[in-house]
Amino acid sequence: MTLSTTPPTDAPTGPPVHTLAARDVQIGYPGRTVISDLSLDVLAGEFTVIVGPNACGKSTLLRALGRMLPTAQGQVILDGQEISRYSTKEVARRVGLLPQSPVTPDAITVADLVSRGRYPHQRLLRQWSPADAAAVSGALAEVGMLDQADRMVDELSGGQRQRVWIAMTLAQETPILLLDEPTTYLDVVHQIDVLDLCSRLHAQGRTLVAVLHDLNMAARYASHIVVMSEGRIVAQGSAGEVVTPELLGEAFGLDAVVLADPENGRPLVVPRDRRVGR
Amino acid sequence: MTSRGAAEMHDGERRFGLVRDPLLRGRVLRAGPVSMRVDPRVLAVGGVLALVALAVGVVTLLTGTLEISFADVVAALGGQGEERVVRTVQGRRLPRLLTALLVGGSLGVAGAVFQSISRNALGSPDIIGFTTGAAAGAVVQIMLFGGGVVETALAAIAGGVLTALVVYALARKDGISGGLRLVLVGIGVGAILAALISFLMVRADITDAESVQRWEAGSLVGRGWPHAVSVAVAVAILLPALMALRRAVTYLEMGDDAAHALGIPVERYRFAALVLAVALTAVAVAATGPIAFVALAAPQVVARLTRRGGVLLLPSFLMGATLLAAATCSASDSTSGSAPPWAS
Ligand SMILES: Nc1ncnc2c1ncn2[C@@H]1O[C@H](COP(=O)(O)OP(=O)(O)O)[C@@H](O)[C@H]1O
Ligand SMILES: [Mg+2]
Numbered sequence: 326m327t328l329s330t331t332p333p334t335d336a337p338t339g340p341p342v343h344t345l346a347a348r349d350v351q352i353g354y355p356g357r358t359v360i361s362d363l364s365l366d367v368l369a370g371e372f373t374v375i376v377g378p379n380a381c382g383k384s385t386l387l388r389a390l391g392r393m394l395p396t397a398q399g400q401v402i403l404d405g406q407e408i409s410r411y412s413t414k415e416v417a418r419r420v421g422l423l424p425q426s427p428v429t430p431d432a433i434t435v436a437d438l439v440s441r442g443r444y445p446h447q448r449l450l451r452q453w454s455p456a457d458a459a460a461v462s463g464a465l466a467e468v469g470m471l472d473q474a475d476r477m478v479d480e481l482s483g484g485q486r487q488r489v490w491i492a493m494t495l496a497q498e499t500p501i502l503l504l505d506e507p508t509t510y511l512d513v514v515h516q517i518d519v520l521d522l523c524s525r526l527h528a529q530g531r532t533l534v535a536v537l538h539d540l541n542m543a544a545r546y547a548s549h550i551v552v553m554s555e556g557r558i559v560a561q562g563s564a565g566e567v568v569t570p571e572l573l574g575e576a577f578g579l580d581a582v583v584l585a586d587p588e589n590g591r592p593l594v595v596p597r598d599r600r601v602g603r
Numbered sequence: 604m605t606s607r608g609a610a611e612m613h614d615g616e617r618r619f620g621l622v623r624d625p626l627l628r629g630r631v632l633r634a635g636p637v638s639m640r641v642d643p644r645v646l647a648v649g650g651v652l653a654l655v656a657l658a659v660g661v662v663t664l665l666t667g668t669l670e671i672s673f674a675d676v677v678a679a680l681g682g683q684g685e686e687r688v689v690r691t692v693q694g695r696r697l698p699r700l701l702t703a704l705l706v707g708g709s710l711g712v713a714g715a716v717f718q719s720i721s722r723n724a725l726g727s728p729d730i731i732g733f734t735t736g737a738a739a740g741a742v743v744q745i746m747l748f749g750g751g752v753v754e755t756a757l758a759a760i761a762g763g764v765l766t767a768l769v770v771y772a773l774a775r776k777d778g779i780s781g782g783l784r785l786v787l788v789g790i791g792v793g794a795i796l797a798a799l800i801s802f803l804m805v806r807a808d809i810t811d812a813e814s815v816q817r818w819e820a821g822s823l824v825g826r827g828w829p830h831a832v833s834v835a836v837a838v839a840i841l842l843p844a845l846m847a848l849r850r851a852v853t854y855l856e857m858g859d860d861a862a863h864a865l866g867i868p869v870e871r872y873r874f875a876a877l878v879l880a881v882a883l884t885a886v887a888v889a890a891t892g893p894i895a896f897v898a899l900a901a902p903q904v905v906a907r908l909t910r911r912g913g914v915l916l917l918p919s920f921l922m923g924a925t926l927l928a929a930a931t932c933s934a935s936d937s938t939s940g941s942a943p944p945w946a947s
Contacts, residue, residue, distance in 0.1 A: 393863045417866030424860035428722075430853075431912035436626040441854060445866035449847060453631045453638045458624055465626075474626050497865070 342369045343404055343500040343532065345390060345420060350399035352382075352389045358397070359385045360556040367501065372527035373534045374543040377553030378577055383536045384425055386553070387503050390534075391422035417445035421499035423490055425506050425536075429478050435489050436474040439464055442496030464495035468522060484515025491522065502526065504535040508542065520546045544568050544592045552576050568592035645918060648908045652921035656704065659925060663700045663932040664692060694827070702826040702890055703931040704924040705834040707897050709887040711923020712916050714898030715905070716845060716880040719852055719914045720873055721785045727899040728884040731789025732796060734895075736766025737888035738819055739796045745815050746803050755818065756833065756889035763885030766792060771877060821892035823931045830890040837886035841879050846916055852876045853913035897923050 345367040352360040359382045367373060367390070375383050388394045389401055392408045401408040403419060411419075421442075430438070442464065443457045465471040468488040473481070478489060487507060494502060504523070508516040516539070524546055527533050537543045543550055544564040551561040554576040560567050569592075573579045579596060586593040621641070622631045629642035664676050669691050671679070678684040679692035714727040721731070728734050740762015741755045748754065774788040800819070804812055851867045859869045884898070901923040905915050 388860065391864060393860055412866075413863070413868045414866035417864060422860070422864040424858060424864065426858070427861040428856060428858045430856050431906075432910055433912055434628060437628065440627065441857075441865065444850070444854065450637045450639070452640045453624070453627075453633075458626065461626060475628070494864075 343419060344369060344402070345404075345501055345532075346402045347386070347390065347396075348400045348402060350389060350401065351397040352385055352394055353397060354394075358556075360389075361398075363556070363558060364399075365551065365558060365561075367532060367534055368549055369532050370527075370530055371532065371549045372523060372547055373549045373551060374547035375534065375536045375551045375553060376538070376540060376543050381553045382556040383553055384505050385556075387422060387505050387534070387536065391420055391503055392416050393422075414445045417497065417499070419499055420501045420503065421494040421497040422503040423494045423505060423507060425509070427490060429486065431479075433478050434475050435470055435478055435481070435492075436461060436465065438478050438489055439474075439492045439496050442493040445497060460496045460498050464492040467495055467526075468492045482515070484511050484518055487511060487515070487519055488522065491519070495526075501532045502534070504533070506536050506538065509538060516542060540568065540573075540594045541586075544594070545586065545589065564591050568594060642909075642911065645909050645911060645915060648905065649918045649921055652918060652925055656921060656925045656928060659928045659932055660700055660704070663703075663928060664696050666932060667691065667696060698828045698831040699823055699826050699931065700928060701831040702834060703823050703928040705831065705838055706823075706887040706891050706894065707901075707927025708920035708924035709834060709838060709883045710894065710898040710927070711901030711905075711919040711921075712842060712845065713880040713884040713887075714900075714923070715902035715914050715916060715919040716852065716876055717898070718902050719856060720876060721783070722856060723783060723786050724903060725899075726786050726789075727902075728880070729893065729895045729898055730793070731786055732770060732791075732793025733763050733767050733789070733881055733884050734888055734893045734898075735793040735796045735800075737763035737885050738893045739800055740765070741818055741889070741892070742800050742803055742815050745818065746807055746811055750814060752829070759889035760882075760885040763888060764881055766796065767877065767881040771874070818892045821894040823891055823927075826891065834886055834890050837883060841883045842916065842920070845876065845879050845883075848872055848876050848879070849914050849916055856913065894927065897926050901926060 347363060347365045350360065350363050351358060352363075363386070365386070375386070377383050385394065389396055392401065392411075392413070395409065403411065403416065408416060440453075440457065440461045443460060446457065446460075447454075462471060462474075465474055468491055470485065470488055470492060473485070478486060481489065491504070491507065494504070507523070508519050511519065520542055523533055523535060527548065537547075547564060549561065550564055550567045552559050552567055552572060559576050560572055568583060570581060570583055573581050573583075573594065579594075580599075581594050581596045584593045584595060585591070619634050620632075622633050624631055627640070628644075629640050632639045632641050661673075664680075665671065665673060669688070671688055671692065675684055675688055676692055679689045680697070682689060682693070710728070717726045717728055717731065717733075718724055720726065725731075737759040741759040743762070744750065744755050744758030770785065770789045770792050773792070774785040776784065800815075804815060807815065851862070851872045854862045854865060854867055855869060855873060863869050888894075902915070902919045905918045905922050906912065909915060909918060
């Protein structure tokens with residue numbers, strides 16, 4: 326099934342490896358180019374976190390990787406083929422994308438919303454197969470919401486609701502998952518809930534890409550960090566390689582010290598207090 | 604992929620029949636590889652509406668200037684009985700009833716689709732200018748080319764479709780339509796067309812003005828088989844096509860990106876649904892003139908009764924049909940030839 330042109334070096338045999346990559350892409354909206362000459366390999370089996378200042382093009386990049394935006398130049402390659410050559414449904418069976426702010430439908434239960442994730446696997450006359458039931462209950466169990474399956478989504482807390490949306494994307498059963506700011510607007514406890522969930526999915530072998538705002542959360546959870554600024558990738562690598570005072574200054578214009586996280590030794594960003602004259 | 608046990612728990616061994624899945628609110632109708640989701644509450648609302656529509660239909664066939672008993676009506680439907688009675692039932696009351704049911708149903712369906720696409724309860728065709736556009740087409744036809752039933756109907760369809768295209772083009776930005784922009788642009792275009800109609804009326808001579816006014820009021824008086832058949836054909840073609848798009852259109856309510864991520868070609872489906880719903884509206888308006896309120900109200904009442912979101916086509920059809928047939932029935936005795944009062 327995989328026509329991969331770039332098999333990762335450390336995967337000799339086993340399940341097919343799914344690949345997604347952008348090659349020299351230029352992406353934008355009518356009248357404005359947001360991203361130009363960008364190349365990115367979504368590393369199979371890694372938990373990639375994209376960070377960057379507001380409006381630098383993170384969502385735009387994810388939308389192109391999910392084929393919601395066409396590329397003006399260059400190509401997005403999915404499993405060895407240009408992504409525009411797949412049908413929309415076929416893309417949805419291979420790449421799941423949770424947008425930044427989806428709209429919760431009126432009067433819908435948790436299970437009904439999650440079951441919408443099965444759409445790319447369904448047809449007009451096959452609306453609920455055993456595989457659909459298994460995928461939906463599996464996804465609900467994964468996010469710890471199986472016992473809340475028949476509650477109304479608009480009665481849930483923000484953190485629970487976000488987990489339901491993630492469950493919908495999980496029910497799609499795609500090998501690659503793209504999450505656009507899954508933790509924004511959540512309090513710290515719920516942010517950690519969601520990121521622990523991402524970490525578990527990563528440990529199960531999923532390929533995960535998430536856009537995050539909190540640099541410390543990115544450093545703690547990511548196995549690979551991509552730093553963007555003004556439509557370009559300015560650095561990528563492990564947290565230790567990327568999260569440095571120099572790079573924070575360059576990409577974010579942030580004056581900060583980087584310490585070692587007492588919990589796990591990863592980089593911990595502490596912005597300098599500008600009021601303390603030094 | 605994580606819970607094989609769960610699959611067995613939900614599905615059992617049944618491959619045929621109505622299966623209950625503890626996860627879902629409804630049931631699943633399964634027959635081998637075919638499986639359809641069924642929602643008992645929606646089904647119940649639909650059933651009750653169908654019964655009410657039937658009752659309204661019976662009352663409509665029984666009412667009129669000519670007293671006809673129930674038994675005679677039934678006989679007349681089969682072509683038996685006094686010739687005058689058969690002519691009244693088969694030639695007048697039945698086609699008028701069918702036209703009311705089909706036009707009301709079409710407007711209910713169109714309202715459900717528009718309200719979903721515009722993500723706004725105000726996004727019904729009578730508010731966002733499509734009905735006015737169809738009326739403008741008919742008015743121009745009557746004023747400039749002298750009317751005629753078929754010609755006026757065709758002009759109404761052309762006016763409705765043209766207006767929809769203009770609204771769609773103006774509401775489109777960066778290749779994306781939908782949402783509040785569609786409603787606002789539609790209201791604006793509708794206002795311009797209403798002004799155009801008024802302007803033409805002021806300039807018209809008295810006979811033209813009178814026939815325009817009669818048409819514009821929207822009426823089921825004197826609607827015969829040609830009207831019923833034209834709407835029936837449109838419903839038979841357009842409703843199944845919309846039903847095939849129903850789920851995708853419902854999912855558009857989650858936002859374009861979320862729908863696209865599930866494999867829905869957003870803009871293509873939205874345009875298709877819009878075209879089908881506009882065609883349905885235009886054919887309905889062509890048959891009876893513009894009828895307000897039904898498209899706006901039917902889907903909202905259905906949503907309240909079923910307590911379900913999303914596009915519910917068949918219940919909206921039944922609700923629209925019932926509303927308009929009931930209004931026609933209650934008005935049919937009170938007037939003799941002039942327009943009934945519910946229209947705007
Ligand atoms: N639909 C759109 N039409 C036009 N410009 C857009 C659209 N969406 C985003 N942009 C612009 O593209 C730039 C990048 O946006 P985005 O990718 O959303 O940034 P980020 O996700 O990094 O905050 C911003 O300047 C934004 O204003
Ligand atoms: Mg963004």
